[in-house]
Amino acid sequence: GTVKLHGSNAGVYFTKKGGISGQSRTAGIDCGLNGFGEWLASDDVNCAFRGIRWELLDEYPILEGKDFVIYGEWCGGNIQKGVSINGLHKMFVIFGVKVIEGDEDEDNHWINTDKYEWLHSHPNNVYDIKDFGTFSVDIDFANPGLSSNIMAKITEQVEQECPVGKAFGRVLDDDNTTGEGVVWTHQKHDGTVYRFKVKGEKHSSSKVKTLAPVDI
Numbered sequence: 001g002t003v004k005l006h007g008s009n010a011g012v013y014f015t016k017k018g019g020i021s022g023q024s025r026t027a028g029i030d031c032g033l034n035g036f037g038e039w040l041a042s043d044d045v046n047c048a049f050r051g052i053r054w055e056l057l058d059e060y061p062i063l064e065g066k067d068f069v070i071y072g073e074w075c076g077g078n079i080q081k082g083v084s085i086n087g088l089h090k091m092f093v094i095f096g097v098k099v100i101e102g103d104e105d106e107d108n109h110w111i112n113t114d115k116y117e118w119l120h121s122h123p124n125n126v127y128d129i130k131d132f133g134t135f136s137v138d139i140d141f142a143n144p145g146l147s148s149n150i151m152a153k154i155t156e157q158v159e160q161e162c163p164v165g166k167a168f169g170r171v172l173d174d175d176n177t178t179g180e181g182v183v184w185t186h187q188k189h190d191g192t193v194y195r196f197k198v199k200g201e202k203h204s205s206s207k208v209k210t211l212a213p214v215d216i
Contacts, residue, residue, distance in 0.1 A: 001136065001184045002095065002134055003132050003158060003162065004183045006082075006083045006086075006180045007093075008024070008034050008036065008079060009073060010022065010073070010092065012049050012069065012070045012092075013067070013068075014067065018053075020046065022037045034074060035077075035090065036092070045124045048123075048126060052070070052121065055118060056097065056119075062099065066099050066101070069098045069100065070096075071094070071095060071096045072095055072129075074090070074091075075090070075091060076090040076091045077090040082178065083176070084164065084170045084177045085162065085168075089125055091125040091127055092125065093129050093131075094119050095129045112187050117131070137150050152198070155198045155200050158181060158182055159180070160177065162178060162180075180199055183195060184197070184198065
């Protein structure tokens with residue numbers, strides 16, 4: 001589990017020939033997306049990502065000769081209101097790297113970067129979501145209610161005091177320390193990723209107070 005950040009989903013697309021461009025969740029961008037395109041185009045940031053690319057190629061030979069995307073959340077600044085990271089410097093927080101094998105999404109797959117902590121460039125406001133801590137839970141799908149309670153407790157703690165806001169000096173009871181929730185991820189050896197999010201009541205779009213039972 002990692003902290004869910006309230007921002008814009010963005011990506012840094014690398015071509016097999018070394019080209020680099022920005023994209024939203026599904027489409028390429030030259031500018032816009034709350035300033036993400038302009039930020040990525042700056043010389044320092046562009047250089048930082050080229051360095052990250054070489055480190056990835058060195059660690060993951062599977063990326064050689066392939067297009068791939070570094071995905072993250074573009075957040076901070078005035079991108080979203082009502083959360084602890086609002087008003088902080090704008091930052092790109094990496095949560096995954098996806099290999100592009102074809103035009104259809106099912107042709108593509110994620111690589112497992114859980115064991116590595118160098119997917120960042122702090123001077124350029126590029127972070128790895130693992131920089132802010134992780135959570136772990138075992139789910140017994142024959143009795144999922146047990147782990148649901150654990151995830152709910154962790155979500156309430158994050159909602160009360162966002163670990164990212166805390167890392168940048170937001171103080172409980174003095175500042176807005178509201179966190180959105182937690183993203184839970186399980187990655188299989190073949191690159192398939194199961195991912196879901198658990199959000200607190202302050203971020204519930206439905207305002208439903210009673211949770212639906214888990215569909216086993």
